[in-house]
Amino acid sequence: MKYDFAAIESKWQHFWQANGTFAAANPGQCGFEADRPKFYVLDMFPYPSGVGLHVGHPLGYIATDIVARYKRMCGAAVLHPMGYDAFGLPAEQFAVEHGVHPRITTEQNITNMTRQLKRLGLSYDWDRCLTTTDPDYHRWTQWIFLQLYNSWFDPTAGAARPIEQLRQKLEAEVLYVGPEDELIDSPAEGLGAVTGMPIGARKWHELSANQRTAVIANHRLAYMDEIDVNWCPALGTVLANEEVTNEGRSERGNHPVFKRPLRQWMLRITVYAHRLLEDLELVKWPDPIKTMQRNWIGRSEGALVDFAVVDRDDLIRVFTTRPDTLFGATYMVLAPEHPLVEDVTSNSQHQKVDQYCRQAVQRSEIDRAAETKSKTGVFTGACAINPVSGQRLPIWIADYVMMGYGTGAIMAVPAHDQRDHDFARTFGLPIIQVVAEDSVDVQVEAFEGEGTCVNSANDEVSLNSLTTAEAKHAITQWLDMKGLGKTQVQYKLRDWLFSRQRYWGEPFPILHGPDGEIVALDEAELPVELPEMEDFAPCASEDPNEPVQTPLSRAPDSWKAVDRDGKRYTRELNTMPQWAGSCWYYLRFIDPANSERFVGREAEQYWMVSDKKDGHPHAGGVDLYVGGAEHAVLHLLYARFWHKVLHDLGHVSTPEPFGRLFNQGYIQAYAYTDERGVYVPAEEVKEDGQRFVCNGQQVRQEKLGKMGKSLKNAVAPDEICERFGCDSLRLYEMYLGPLDQDKAWSTKDIVGQSRFLHRLWRNFVNEETNELLVSDKPAGEDLRRMLHSTIKRVTDDMETMSYNTAIAALIELNNELISAKTTPRDVAETMVLLLSPIAPHISEELWQRLGHDQSLAYETWPIYDKALLVQQQVQYPVQVNGRLRGRITIATDADDKAIESSALAEQAVKDAIGDNPVRKVIIVRNKMVNIVAK
């Protein structure tokens, strides 16, 4: 019988499903074995798209499947689930275009993608499959939102705590309330450390009921605030900063995005900035991803400094990372949105300032970013006093200072900051050098490096001759003493804008009262399901200033209105963003059917708390998380934040969700264009010598690009499985190159892997007679050595996920077997086991033909015999002056002297040395010999 991959693959896929081969048992469940180490290996779950999978998707899925299968054979209990991240814009857009409810299209897409995934023979525990749009799932998403809403960040604990504890602390007067509702440790701090002005700490019992509610609200981890949001009129929704490209357009759809003030739900991720930063130390993630998160969080150390405005009571507070250059400040800049702009502007400048600010705010982020770096600005007519030099500093407005970072105001030091320098040169402002540097003329360009202070002294303090680091310290101390400033750690990270004006998302478990009060639902009232609606289209518009409506505002009153305690409440009409469901799905996989809790405690501990000896003992969490690098700062940061909150509140056991992260590369493919420059379907393009032809027309090969609709270069896995079988597809994708690199797809190359499997089959099965070509004669010495070196190579590669070289090793062994008529049984069985994680179907079939009646999924992974890896004899290449001149073969245990004399006895070596004296002989054991003779 020939290698009939179609029959074999279908047979084993049915077998696995019928026998529940890959079902994982939780503690307490039937089949649970407490003594097995656990291994949780997770894919980033896909969005159920209408076009289904292309061959790029499974790259990571195949890799995790190999890990899962390998770990099972190593004796681990493996949790390997798959699900769907199904809320989000594309389903809704498709629904709007086709008039089909998104729930229906989502279900269809899921059915199709599940079929595709199953055809790849992936060893998921399908019983754990979940979908984020399922009310049984999003009920718990809403529940987690309630945890956020009902918590605050206790700075003393450095962690989230129930909001009730804040109320108690305020009532007990352990905490007091400052003028901006900030919490203050004691009324004795009534004199502001920075300004010296009274802060006005208030006691809880002095506050009205409304004030109390507001104070509490201002410390919840989920809160509403009127903020400048990224408004995308074309999509009819707001977007998080992370969802806006640096050209100021929407990541989805590439529509223009505008700034506009809106009252929105926010999550207070900023209070976790330092922990999100520090705990990166605990996880085994690729360095580039860690760096991206660090940059995104954007920690910088510096100082806050207050500048008094001349002839006014106002203070302008700035943040600077270079307080050592304070004496070099020659002007100040406020962001156009800064609240003091109006106050300080003089009458004569009022019109100009007003015009400038209006322009700046109106301009979408696009222009502001895409603008050449040329500086614009306008003088307010007001001045501030440099607190160290007493100099008058003109106050300007300029859009190169942004309200969103620091205090929205800066002191400008043109000598030592290039942006300030550009601005100063444009408007003829003075440039004062305060850091010594010979090689740079600060009148021409800024010197931004560190050095020694000059020109930096007043009657009380001198920084002159101090280094930058010393000067920063000295001046900050002096400012602090004077009540003019203090050290400050600043983060770029902003709070997370958490509401969207869409239909297809999780409803908030929130009611709004008639007097504007916000009431959270009780846990028992969950889930809040989406209302059935005919028209779920977003309220898109051309006009960025049109009033904001949400689709849910058109929901029937039977859904929208809730009567309670004699009052009529309205449900929150925004929905949660796409990210909500993916922030915690890895927890639900652990216990997907639990109706009492979002995840059972025992199961959570079992699957999340890491074994002590697995290489990353600190983090715990998912043992291996595989997905694309595009989620470096969105999903991965949000999920870490939620996880930390849940951890603080005692709901999960580990500080981090994902102990180890691996980013697979993308599979790319060539795209082709015709003479009009229009993309033609890549699958219809034929190669004809040097030319490419599509439908008789010559087409041009474009650059490699990500597979997809737009480049018309997607290849569906279905047709590949049809033609070559999924074992060949799996081998091919893994053989393409290192997993973390991008690589080019080439359908014609799959034949290599297909050939390998056919040859393997013929090494085991006589195609004519269907006989097994396996002998019970033990393998000879050489073959056994090769087998064990293959075991070592494949095992090492499994550990590092270097599947391309593991496959090469298996091919080499298989090629060796071709010359023999029969394969010794021990070699055959071992080889099948080694191959099985990568090509499981053919392996199962051969395993059965070798006489086993059970799946090999839980067979013990082969162990190599170290003794067989040690050769009796070693061949040494012999170099003379670094050039290869000959070879010697000598006993492995020969001493250096014997190796040396043997090498020197070699005729070719003698010739190469000639009359030159031998100065040195370098022997690297088991590697090579180098003779230095000059």
Place this chain on the structure above:
RNA sequence: GGCCCCGUGGCGGAACUGGCAGACGCUACGGACUUAAAAUCCGUUGGCCCGUAAGGGCCGUGCGGGUUCGAAUCCCGCCGGGGCCACCA
């Protein structure tokens, strides 16, 4: 502009901490089998040169330098490609 990654035959890639460059696969070419083709099998396949041949020599990991007995690998400076961030004070 800043930070990071990468550069090896016609192609994808291999080479563990510096130690035989090009494993393995694809392509191409030659041969076997076949009426023929496909499939399959065998061989060759980095460049240049010497030799009828067996065989041998030189060059070679983007470019230029350096360290070293020895560099694809480490260091310095360029060039080319990719990614992330981008007026973050």
